[in-house]
Amino acid sequence: xxxxxxxxxxxxxxxxETLREAWARxxxxxxxxxxxxxxxxxxWFIAHKVVGHPQPFFAPTAAVVSIGISFGARLxxxxxxxxxxxVGIGIGDLFITRAGTGVWQIALVVAVAMALAVFxxxxxIITMQAAGSAxxxxxxxxxxxGGGFAxxxxxxxxxxxxxxxxxxxxxxxxxxAREQAAEILAVMGKSLAEGADGLLAQDPEKVRTALEAxxxxxxxxxxxxxxxxxxxxxxxxxxxxxxxxxxLDRIKATADPLDNAVRNTRVLLRRSLSLVLDDEILDPRxxxxxxxxxxxxxxxxxxxxxxxxxxxxxxxxxxxxxxxAKEARPELVEGAGLSAHVVFAQVRSTLIDLMQVCxxxxxxxxALLPPTVPNPHVPPAV
Numbered sequence: 001x002x003x004x005x006x007x008x009x010x011x012x013x014x015x016x017e018t019l020r021e022a023w024a025r026x027x028x029x030x031x032x033x034x035x036x037x038x039x040x041x042x043x044w045f046i047a048h049k050v051v052g053h054p055q056p057f058f059a060p061t062a063a064v065v066s067i068g069i070s071f072g073a074r075l076x077x078x079x080x081x082x083x084x085x086x087v088g089i090g091i092g093d094l095f096i097t098r099a100g101t102g103v104w105q106i107a108l109v110v111a112v113a114m115a116l117a118v119f120x121x122x123x124x125i126i127t128m129q130a131a132g133s134a135x136x137x138x139x140x141x142x143x144x145x146g147g148g149f150a151x152x153x154x155x156x157x158x159x160x161x162x163x164x165x166x167x168x169x170x171x172x173x174x175x176x177a178r179e180q181a182a183e184i185l186a187v188m189g190k191s192l193a194e195g196a197d198g199l200l201a202q203d204p205e206k207v208r209t210a211l212e213a214x215x216x217x218x219x220x221x222x223x224x225x226x227x228x229x230x231x232x233x234x235x236x237x238x239x240x241x242x243x244x245x246x247x248l249d250r251i252k253a254t255a256d257p258l259d260n261a262v263r264n265t266r267v268l269l270r271r272s273l274s275l276v277l278d279d280e281i282l283d284p285r286x287x288x289x290x291x292x293x294x295x296x297x298x299x300x301x302x303x304x305x306x307x308x309x310x311x312x313x314x315x316x317x318x319x320x321x322x323x324x325a326k327e328a329r330p331e332l333v334e335g336a337g338l339s340a341h342v343v344f345a346q347v348r349s350t351l352i353d354l355m356q357v358c359x360x361x362x363x364x365x366x367a368l369l370p371p372t373v374p375n376p377h378v379p380p381a382v
Contacts, residue, residue, distance in 0.1 A: 024183070032067065035165050039063035043161040047154045057136075058085060058154035059161075066162025084126040085155040088113045088133025096138050109134045177251050178304050180224040181258060185301035187217050188265050192294030195269045199287045204276045211269040214262060221259050228252045247308075254304075254357045261353035268346035275339035282340050286332045289347055292324045300354055318358040322368050325351045330372045 040060035047056030065081050091113040099105050110131050117130035133151070191210040198206030228251065268290070275282060296317075303317040312320075328351065333344045348369055355365035 031169070035067045035169055036064045038169065039067050039158075039162050039165040042165070043158040046161065047157045051153060051157065053150050053154060056154040056157070058151050059158040062155045062158025063162045063165070064158075066159045067165055079159075080126045081129055082152070082155050082159050083120065084117060084129025085133045086152050087117050087120065087126070088130040088135075089137055089151055091116060091130070092134040092137025101138055106135065106138045109138050174247050174251060177224060177227045177248070180220060180227055181251070181254065182301045182304045184217050184220050184224065184258060184262065185297055185304060187213055187220075188262055189294045189297035189301060191269060192265060192290055192297060195272050196287050196291035196294060198276065199272055199282065199290065200284075202276055202279075204273055207269060207273045207276055211266065211273060214265050214269060217262055221255075221262065224258075225255055228255060250359075257353045257356035261350050261357065264346045264350040264353060268343055268350065271339045271342040271346070275337075275343065278337070278339065280337040280339050282336065283332050283334075285327075286336075286340065286344060286347075289324065289327055289332065290343070292327070293347055293350060296320045296324050296351075297354065300357060303358065314359045318355055318360050321351055321355050321358065325355075325368050326370065329370045 040063050043059040043063035044056055047053050047059035053059075062081050062085075092109050095105060095109045095112070099108075113130040113134035114127050117127040120126065136151075191214040194210035194213075195207050198204065198208075198210065228248070272290075274280075299312050299320045300317045303312045303314060306312060325348075328344070328348050330344075333340050336344075351369065352362060352365040355368070356362055360368075
């Protein structure tokens with residue numbers, strides 16, 4: 001039987017985990033990929049067959065950028081694209097028609113187009129598209145090659161097609177955000193469990209692995225915020241999801257406390273690593289508290305995926321978090337060193353953040369924690 005700790009077994013497990021993560025990414029992006037493919041083909045067909053442009057390069061490009069696989073602010077991106085093309089083509093036509101094509105002309109037209117784009121907005125899409133359009137005008141598609149106004153029309157066609165595709169084949173504005181939030185919570189819960197195991201076994205590698213995993217969630221958090229922004233647009237332009245706005249707003253309200261919970265978990269694990277490396281004395285009950293926190297995160301994850309009326313709901317998840325919070329007492333770090341106190345404080349802070357994810361007000365969440373000072377008028381340290 002293969003030893004689970006052998007290099008072969010570890011490599012196999014790592015490969016399986018990598019493939020699982022890759023499949024999860026592909027599954028989440030399947031519909032945006034279909035949207036981009038259909039949008040690009042439709043934009044090219046309209047610009048080429050209906051409008052009659054022989055080389056409508058900017059039509060499918062604008063459609064793909066407008067839709068965007070990242071599911072972000074598509075309407076804004078479409079406007080930026082069209083403005084960027086217009087600025088680049090306009091500047092390119094103006095300079096190249098009078099000064100011709102050459103090394104210094106290309107440098108000048110790119111610099112002027114980007115400067116004007118930054119002056120108008122400063123967005124990266126406008127700036128880069130203005131530069132790219134200016135280069136095309138100066139090299140491959142000068143005004144004499146049929147560029148100019150036709151390319152502006154192509155970009156407009158592509159942008160409009162992208163908006164129509166998003167409205168006609170919409171991503172569910174709530175489901176994708178729920179899945180992304182649940183993925184973040186899954187990593188967080190697993191990292192806390194592994195961190196607790198590392199503390200119990202005094203194994204710095206386990207704690208370090210858990211810390212690296214939770215540190216790697218920042219792109220997922222950024223993607224969640226982009227999804228929420230894009231979902232808001234979907235709920236505006238697609239009649240199918242007009243009734244999703246209230247629920248989307250509730251999920252959007254969890255983004256900040258979820259981000260804070262992840263950040264606090266990173267600090268918790270970083271100090272746990274210091275604690276193990278320094279051989280600091282630790283109350284076993286604090287390790288149990290970290291483990292229970294990881295288990296509670298799993299309940300919050302399932303709550304995030306649950307449909308209305310299903311369990312666990314916000315009330316059930318908050319109840320589990322309250323049971324963990326009751327045990328976060330100052331006795332757990334009596335006589336302990338600095339790292340243990342930081343781990344304890346981060347457990348409490350993470351509980352507050354997660355209770356906010358479950359809809360509990362911050363001041364109420366703080367009140368649910370045992371006081372850390374004898375004076376009842378002094379708020380507990382979190």
